[in-house]
Amino acid sequence: MNSVQWSTHTVEICGDVVTKRYLKGDVRALLDREWRALTLLAAHAPGLAPAPIAVDREAVLPTVVMSRVPGVPLRGTPVDAGRMVAMAETLDALYGAVPYDRLAGVPVRPDHRAGLIARLRIRHGQGPRPAAGTAVRAALREGMAWLDRSGHAFAPDVPGTPVFGPGDGNLANYIWDVDDSRIRVVDFEDSGRSDRAFELAEITEHVSGWIDGGLDATAFLACFDLTPEEHTHLRECRRLLALTWLFILSFEDPAHRRNPPGTAERQAGRLRELLG
Template identity: 85%
Template sequence: MNSERWSTHVVEIRGDDVTKRYRKGDARALLDREWRALTLLDAHAPGLAPAPIAVDREAVPPAVVMSRVPGVPLRGSPVDAVRMAAMAETLDALYAAVPYDRLARVPMRPDHQAGLIARLRTWHGRGPGPAAGAAVRAALREGMAWLDRSGLAAGPYVPGAPVFGPGDGNLANYLWDEHACRVRVVDFEDSGRSDRAFELAEITEHVSGWSDGGLDAVAFLDCFDLTVEERSRLRECRRLLALTWLFILSFEDPAHRRNPPGTAEGQAGRLRELLG
């Protein structure tokens, strides 16, 4: 299951069962999204994710019990061609798993385009953290200038071909099973209706993809048969998610880092490269 090193929740493993306890302030919403995802995927794509066993909304903290799935997180080591192909195959299946009529009743995932832009505006008003250096501050200014002229804030994006999105690009949530030569997905607390370009940008721009591992974004994205519209949108979504990560990294407390020193500066360079 998900490595505790990157976890924001409590995970208990007992034999073939895993109990996940939600300790954030919006724990009930996290639990509801996770349980909905597990039940939907179990019904329409069994074996892709843990199977739902039980849910306890009244517990403190609330908890979901699910099956234990084999595999080790892709985070922390290079994602080679075999693992990359298996991950892409899993994502293709996951995105298409939920039938359209059922997916239409699933709420949009948290921090999709409109919500994320609103969050960025709030962060911009607050300004970067005091430890952010000149390169980070300059890239943030360039990123916000791009956002102002991008047109993304004109209105919420309504995907023409919606997909079910896990909502978290952390490579720790993608488990490689070398015996089955398969990747399975865990952690659906931010899942919901989305679009494929946004979800792929969520993965390629997550800090786990480049800071301590090695996901070749170009090779990974070439695994997908994207439409011309999706490729155009993907470019803008990658910029949006890269800007988001630069803000997140700028807020890190240097005394209690979750990422190695220099990660924010690396992210600044990554954003500038995407902005062209």
């Protein structure tokens, strides 16, 4: 048996079975979103995600048991053209998997636009860590100035056609199965109703997508047939997610650093390029 501990949960792998136990946070909400996603996708898009096996909401550590997805995570190596196309095919299938009448009853995913904006305003009031450099501080000011004039506060939270969103852009959650040249998705604890532009921005702006030079955002986004309205919304969502990541990285404790030195400065440059 292999066991790995993450910030909110542990994962135990025993043969073809994975057991996920939730440790902290709103554990039942995390579990409910994960279980809802697994059961919905098993019903409407079997094979895209782990199959649900069992759930125990009343355990000391609430638990979900699911099948093991074969393959290796995309994070950590460049995503070549074949895997990029496979990822886009999987996402197209996943976004459209849940019928509208079922999706209408699914809550909006956590940290969608309204939630992110509220958190950004709180973090802006706290300011970055004292050690944050000049470039980071300048980019944060420019980002907040853009947010203040962008009109986000008055726009609908999920514009356009709703989709089912996995809610986490970490490339570690996209598993490449070399045997059948297919990408599957894991980790749905932040999943819910969303829109395609926001979910694509979640992926392209996640630090895992560029810290290792892994994902060519322009080529990846070209795999999707977006409407003019989605292109406009995508640009704004990418700016919002890039600003969010700059705040996250500017608060990173150097003593417990999860990313290489200089990552916040690189993110400042990414944000300013998107704003430009």
